[in-house]
Amino acid sequence: MRSKKYLPDYFKKFNQLTKIDNLQLRYLKNISEELVRCKKRKKKVAIFGNGGSAAISSHFSVDLTKVGKIRCVNFNEADLITCFSNDYGYERWIEKAIDFYADHKDIVVLISSSGRSKNMINACKAAKRKRIKVISFTGHSRNNPLSKKGNLNLWVNSKAYNFVENTHQIWLLAICDLIIGKREYSAKKKD
Numbered sequence: 001m002r003s004k005k006y007l008p009d010y011f012k013k014f015n016q017l018t019k020i021d022n023l024q025l026r027y028l029k030n031i032s033e034e035l036v037r038c039k040k041r042k043k044k045v046a047i048f049g050n051g052g053s054a055a056i057s058s059h060f061s062v063d064l065t066k067v068g069k070i071r072c073v074n075f076n077e078a079d080l081i082t083c084f085s086n087d088y089g090y091e092r093w094i095e096k097a098i099d100f101y102a103d104h105k106d107i108v109v110l111i112s113s114s115g116r117s118k119n120m121i122n123a124c125k126a127a128k129r130k131r132i133k134v135i136s137f138t139g140h141s142r143n144n145p146l147s148k149k150g151n152l153n154l155w156v157n158s159k160a161y162n163f164v165e166n167t168h169q170i171w172l173l174a175i176c177d178l179i180i181g182k183r184e185y186s187a188k189k190k191d
Contacts, residue, residue, distance in 0.1 A: 017158055017167050027154050028171060031135055032178045034152065035070055038107045044071040046102050048094050048123060049111035052165045053137075057111055060172040068179040073101070094123035104131055111137045113164040115144025115155075124149045137171065139164030 020028070038045055045064065049057040057074045064072040075081070075097045084093035094110075102108060108127040112120040115138030124146060127134045136150035140159050147153040156167045177183050 013158075013160075014163055014166070017156060017163055018170060024154065024171075027152060028175055028178065031152055031154070032175045034107060034133065034135065035064070035068070035175070036179060038105075039070040041105055043103065043106045044073060045107045045109060046098065047072060047074045047109040047111070048097070048120070049074075050117055050119070052161070053111035053113060053168065056165060056169045056172065057109070059169065060109075060176065063173065063176045064179070067185065068176050070179070075101070091118040092122055094119045095126040098123055098126040098130070098132070102127065102130060102132055107133050107135060109135045109137070110146060110150065111168055112144075112146050113138065113161050113168075114140045115146035116140070117146070120146050121149065137168045139167075 035045060045061075047057040047061050049055070054074070054076050058076055061072040061074040064070050075094075080097070081093055084096045088096045098108060108123065110120045110123055115136070120136075124134050124136070128149070133152075134150040135152045135154075136146045137154050137156075138144050138147045139156040139161075142155055142157070144155075147155055154168075154171060156164045158164050158167070
């Protein structure tokens with residue numbers, strides 16, 4: 001069992017990560033504005049992540065679509081991932097999903113804790129070839145390969161996967177709330 005100080009220290013560090021600076025605030029606002037422009041162009045957002053980041057991408061996709069009224073899709077279906085991984089290689093499955101499903105002027109959001117996942121880097125290159133704007137959420141090293149390639153990049157100053165992923169989730173859901181303009185709303189469908 002860990003010491004009595006473990007959890008207080010854990011949450012103190014996490015709280016420090018979630019205190020955002022003016023640059024991060026500006027990026028969150030810019031990202032929300034980009035997503036709203038995407039909606040106005042009648043385009044869509046495609047979001048991708050690996051592991052825990054895939055779960056985050058699903059959550060954000062549903063909220064952005066349902067509550068934010070912005071079409072957002074994620075590709076977490078086992079059949080698609082295993083088919084594309086088998087046929088093109090795991091490092092290219094997201095690239096191929098972008099080739100098949102993303103259109104010019106859509107937005108691609110890539111979540112990678114390390115910013116070094118080859119499938120994310122290849123996806124970024126594929127989006128750029130199609131002149132699709134890329135928004136990345138990363139952690140670990142500030143100058144990771146993915147953050148160097150995206151158009152808008154938010155970085156978490158931590159090498160702890162759960163800190164990075166939880167911060168990404170907070171940021172993405174804050175963007176949803178910013179787009180709809182409130183923190184509290186009904187989860188029930190309104191026509």
